[in-house]
Amino acid sequence: MTVKIEIQRGSAVPLSRRHPKFLGQGMLKGMEVVLDHWFKSFGPKLENFSQTAGIFTTEYPEERLKLAEAYRNLPILLYDDETGQELCTSCLQCEKICPPQVIHITQTKDPSTGKLVLAAAEFIIEYDACMGCGLCAEVCPFDSIKMDHHYELSTADHASLTMHKADLLRPVSYYQSLAPTFWEQTKENAYKKLQNTVKRRSGLLGIAPSMVGKVQPPETKPAE
Amino acid sequence: MEIVVQILFMLISALIIIAALMVVSVKNIIHAALWLFTSFFAVGALYLLLEAEFVAVIQVLVYVGAVSILVLFAIMLTRHVTGEGQNQLYSRWWLGLILALTLFGAIIVPTVFKQKWNIPAPTVVTEPQNAEPVVAGVADIGKAFMREYLLPFEVASLVLLVALIGAIVVVFEERTERRVILTLAESWALRQKESAKVDQ
Amino acid sequence: MEALINYLLNTALNLHAPEWVILLIRHLLVATILFLVVPFQMLLLTYFERRVIARMQDRVGPNRVGWEGVLQPIADAVKMFTKEDIVPAAADKGVHLLATGVVVVPTMFMLSVLPWGPGMTPVDFETSLLFFFAISSVSAIGLVMGGWSGNNKFSLLGAMRAVAQMISYEMPAILSILALVLMTGSMSISKIVEAQGGLIANLTDLPKVPDLGLGWLLFTPVGFLAFVCFFISALAEGERTPFDIPEADSEIVAGYMTEYSGMKFGMFYLAQYVLNFALCAITATLFFGGWQGPGVSQLSAMGANNQLFSILAGALGVVYLLLKTYFFFFTMVWIRGAFPRLRIDQLMGLGWKFLLPLTLVNIFSAAIWAACIHWGPEQGLAFLSAFGPWKRWAIAFLSTLVINLLAATLLVRINSSAESSMPKLVEDQKFGAVTLP
Numbered sequence: 001m002t003v004k005i006e007i008q009r010g011s012a013v014p015l016s017r018r019h020p021k022f023l024g025q026g027m028l029k030g031m032e033v034v035l036d037h038w039f040k041s042f043g044p045k046l047e048n049f050s051q052t053a054g055i056f057t058t059e060y061p062e063e064r065l066k067l068a069e070a071y072r073n074l075p076i077l078l079y080d081d082e083t084g085q086e087l088c089t090s091c092l093q094c095e096k097i098c099p100p101q102v103i104h105i106t107q108t109k110d111p112s113t114g115k116l117v118l119a120a121a122e123f124i125i126e127y128d129a130c131m132g133c134g135l136c137a138e139v140c141p142f143d144s145i146k147m148d149h150h151y152e153l154s155t156a157d158h159a160s161l162t163m164h165k166a167d168l169l170r171p172v173s174y175y176q177s178l179a180p181t182f183w184e185q186t187k188e189n190a191y192k193k194l195q196n197t198v199k200r201r202s203g204l205l206g207i208a209p210s211m212v213g214k215v216q217p218p219e220t221k222p223a224e
Numbered sequence: 225m226e227i228v229v230q231i232l233f234m235l236i237s238a239l240i241i242i243a244a245l246m247v248v249s250v251k252n253i254i255h256a257a258l259w260l261f262t263s264f265f266a267v268g269a270l271y272l273l274l275e276a277e278f279v280a281v282i283q284v285l286v287y288v289g290a291v292s293i294l295v296l297f298a299i300m301l302t303r304h305v306t307g308e309g310q311n312q313l314y315s316r317w318w319l320g321l322i323l324a325l326t327l328f329g330a331i332i333v334p335t336v337f338k339q340k341w342n343i344p345a346p347t348v349v350t351e352p353q354n355a356e357p358v359v360a361g362v363a364d365i366g367k368a369f370m371r372e373y374l375l376p377f378e379v380a381s382l383v384l385l386v387a388l389i390g391a392i393v394v395v396f397e398e399r400t401e402r403r404v405i406l407t408l409a410e411s412w413a414l415r416q417k418e419s420a421k422v423d424q
Numbered sequence: 425m426e427a428l429i430n431y432l433l434n435t436a437l438n439l440h441a442p443e444w445v446i447l448l449i450r451h452l453l454v455a456t457i458l459f460l461v462v463p464f465q466m467l468l469l470t471y472f473e474r475r476v477i478a479r480m481q482d483r484v485g486p487n488r489v490g491w492e493g494v495l496q497p498i499a500d501a502v503k504m505f506t507k508e509d510i511v512p513a514a515a516d517k518g519v520h521l522l523a524t525g526v527v528v529v530p531t532m533f534m535l536s537v538l539p540w541g542p543g544m545t546p547v548d549f550e551t552s553l554l555f556f557f558a559i560s561s562v563s564a565i566g567l568v569m570g571g572w573s574g575n576n577k578f579s580l581l582g583a584m585r586a587v588a589q590m591i592s593y594e595m596p597a598i599l600s601i602l603a604l605v606l607m608t609g610s611m612s613i614s615k616i617v618e619a620q621g622g623l624i625a626n627l628t629d630l631p632k633v634p635d636l637g638l639g640w641l642l643f644t645p646v647g648f649l650a651f652v653c654f655f656i657s658a659l660a661e662g663e664r665t666p667f668d669i670p671e672a673d674s675e676i677v678a679g680y681m682t683e684y685s686g687m688k689f690g691m692f693y694l695a696q697y698v699l700n701f702a703l704c705a706i707t708a709t710l711f712f713g714g715w716q717g718p719g720v721s722q723l724s725a726m727g728a729n730n731q732l733f734s735i736l737a738g739a740l741g742v743v744y745l746l747l748k749t750y751f752f753f754f755t756m757v758w759i760r761g762a763f764p765r766l767r768i769d770q771l772m773g774l775g776w777k778f779l780l781p782l783t784l785v786n787i788f789s790a791a792i793w794a795a796c797i798h799w800g801p802e803q804g805l806a807f808l809s810a811f812g813p814w815k816r817w818a819i820a821f822l823s824t825l826v827i828n829l830l831a832a833t834l835l836v837r838i839n840s841s842a843e844s845s846m847p848k849l850v851e852d853q854k855f856g857a858v859t860l861p
Contacts, residue, residue, distance in 0.1 A: 041482055289594075293568065393850055
């Protein structure tokens with residue numbers, strides 16, 4: 001919806017000011033306002049933006065603004081807390097949609113059969129070139145890629161910004177703490193699809209590297 | 225103390241002479257102007273050495289502070305500031321030199337030969353311990369201006385006034401010819417006024 | 425101080441140093457102290473200004489380096505020192521370098537004639553007040569040199585503006601000071617300060633007034649008008665915000681400082697802050713009694729018996745002077761926080777059409793003040809000596825008050841009516857209607 005505003009250029013709105021009682025009254029008033037702000041700046045901090053006086057600076061390293069749930073920085077991968085199973089099936093949707101082409105996925109092959117398994121062997125995102133558009137998270141049918149809230153990524157080591165799978169994986173509970181309502185909406189769908197995926201994995205394939213050894217691999221072999 | 229004063233005098237007068245020579249010999253006019261201010265400033269220092277504080281301060285205030293700035297302003301309006309490729313001397317410079325030397329000689333030679341140079345050695349006056357040193361202060365200068373030299377003072381001020389009026393006449397611009405771009409609020413106020421006149 | 429050096433050299437070390445050596449050592453010592461004080465003050469002032477203006481704009485200001493950011497100026501200085509010094513290829517290199525010195529040195533000279541405390545004037549002579557303003561005008565040459573040598577149109581424009589402003593505001597400043605010279609009958613800053621003891625009325629006007637160090641010249645109509653005119657002119661001379669046209673960053677980058685970098689830029693910055701400090705200090709000295717304050721004169725009177733008390737008096741005087749100076753610097757920052765920049769024609773109009781006539785009238789009323797207080801039958805005003813000092817003071821106060829008020833209102837009338845008679849509307853001011861999406 002666009003609003004059309006007609007503005008007649010060349011017309012000014014007259015403000016009725018009281019006639020000054022003495023010379024420099026307006027200037028003194030202005031100085032009074034400034035001094036008032038100066039005094040109030042020593043008082044309590046500004047709590048909301050409807051207040052007009054008081055310091056509203058957020059002193060960053062010590063104080064941080066609360067981020068909105070929909071805030072997005074750069075993408076991460078999720079795995080299940082209990083079973084350690086990654087949600088990603090290496091369907092390559094994100095790799096294809098990524099505008100700057102910074103996602104690189106290697107699919108897993110079962111070493112015994114040589115067939116593809118629904119899990120990513122390697123998952124690389126070049127954080128240095130990622131533009132944080134969030135299309136990968138939008139497109140992911142398994143709710144595996146989500147956008148992180150962590151933004152303090154500056155480093156002197158350029159190479160460290162190429163994030164491998166182990167760097168990208170986060171437990172589901174981490175994402176839940178970031179965006180509880182969003183996770184609530186997609187939770188059911190995500191777990192349903194994860195169960196289907198797990199049925200078609202075997203052994204330690206598709207289990208987050210950090211969780212290997214902590215969880216039991218699923219015993220049943222996927223049905224042929 | 226005497227030696228110190230003499231050394232200072234030598235240094236300052238050397239600076240004045242060098243600076244004055246640089247004024248006429250340097251090609252860049254801005255540099256020439258800067259050397260001129262150096263010379264002015266050194267003259268101020270010379271006044272201070274003579275314990276004429278007031279004159280020294282006025283020298284700094286008027287010559288270094290005001291005149292020099294006007295000189296700089298005037299120079300910046302000229303075109304060939306750097307003066308590269310320009311000749312410092314005209315082809316008939318020797319004529320000017322001869323003229324200047326003749327005039328200088330005509331003044332100095334009779335003085336040198338006619339003056340009787342038997343100056344007595346200055347008698348050392350032992351002043352009483354508590355006597356105020358006799359130096360013309362501000363008050364004395366003011367009194368002199370307002371009493372003995374009132375007529376020259378007034379004439380000088382009249383000349384300045386004439387110059388001031390002349391400057392105003394030269395640069396004065398008729399108010400109706402002035403083109404002012406108004407702000408929105410000003411033009412609004414003006415229109416209000418005009419419409420009020422029409423209503424009447 | 426000379427006695428102390430004399431004792432150290434001739435009595436303790438037995439060197440037989442002549443008088444001029446002692447004088448030289450004394451002046452060198454004082455100069456060293458001044459040169460140490462000045463950069464320190466500058467560091468303090470930049471920090472002070474940044475914190476105060478930040479608070480006025482609802483910000484915090486620099487508070488990271490050291491406790492509450494007090495070491496910020498030192499960090500800035502380190503940054504300045506380590507920055508690359510860039511000189512434009514087309515610049516006049518000698519003049520470019522010299523300009524920094526020509527700007528800084530006069531501001532340092534200005535501090536040498538200020539009375540920092542009772543009997544604590546580094547160089548005290550009869551025309552020190554005039555010297556203060558004469559030497560401050562020298563730095564204008566430095567500005568022109570800096571602006572011209574950079575071979576940059578913005579720096580040249582800035583220099584032109586700076587000089588035009590400095591010259592036109594030196595007039596009202598000196599004229600308003602001249603009124604004080606007439607009132608106190610002296611051109612020495614230390615004597616003007618000494619004359620400001622007393623309470624409301626100062627000691628030279630009413631000798632019987634209790635000496636609380638509060639007989640400031642501000643409390644007379646002449647002094648008050650002079651103070652207002654002088655402070656406005658001081659703002660313009662120090663290029664403080666309502667008059668910071670020479671370095672208007674939104675118009676001409678940084679004015680005459682555009683082509684300077686690193687420590688050369690730092691020198692200009694230093695000169696500016698030292699100039700501001702000196703102007704604040706001279707305002708405090710001339711109109712607000714300088715080191716005068718309750719207790720100073722009593723302490724120095726006790727100092728005749730005990731050396732400790734005179735040291736205490738000196739310390740108290742310095743504290744009073746610095747407090748007043750910092751109050752004025754705060755006012756400068758306060759004005760910076762409150763007002764936008766003037767246009768150059770408004771600046772010139774204010775200086776030449778309003779302040780200059782006002783200060784001239786003020787000199788007239790100062791003459792009346794001096795006549796009412798000091799003159800008698802010698803000058804042909806025998807009827808005045810019939811009144812007591814209180815009556816004479818009251819007559820002077822009332823007559824100058826009336827004259828100054830009349831002059832001020834008249835000038836305001838004239839100037840505001842000149843502004844309201846606007847020229848005819850130019851045709852290109854009429855805009856058509858536009859539609860915004």
